[in-house]
Amino acid sequence: MPLATLTGKGQITIPVSVRQALGLHAGDKLEFVLNENGEVICKPVVKRVDDVFGRLHKPGRKTVSVEAMDAAIRRKLQERAK
Template sequence: MELAKITTRGQITIPIEIRKKLGVKDGDKVIFIEENGRIIMENAAMIALKNAQEAFAGEAERLGLKTEQDVVDLVKEVRRELWEERHARND
C-alpha cells in the first residue's frame, strides 16, 4: 500500500512504485474512473488504446485481413483510390 498527501491546491505526488505499475512518466495523463463506489486511477493512454482495440474488434476478419501483407495491400489500395480521386478532380 502506498500513501500520498494532498496539497492545499488539491495536488498529489504519485509514488514511484504506482507510477511504474501504471506505466506513466512525466507529462503523461491519468484518468479517474468511478466504479462500484471506488475511484480507480488508470493510465489515460492505455485506456484510449483499449477503447480503440474494442472499437476495431472483428474488423480485420470482416475485411478478410489475415496477414500483415493483407493490411499492407489494403493500405496501398486505399491510397491509390484516394490519389485517383484527388487527381480526377484536378483534371
C-alpha cells in the same frame, strides 16, 4: 500500501512504485473513475492508433504518395543544408 498526501492546491505526488507499475512518465494523463461504492479507480489514458486514425484527413485534399513525401523531405533537407 503506497500513500499520497493531497496539497492545498488539490495535487498529489503519485508514489514511484505506482508510477513504475503503471508505466507512467511526466506528462502522461490519468483517468479517475468513481464507482458506486465511493471508490476511485485511477488508470492511465492510453491512445490507440484506432483512436486517432483519420484525424489528419481533410475532404477535398489531394492525396500524396509516399514517394512524393520522401522527395519533399529530401528537398527541404537539402535547402537547409545550403
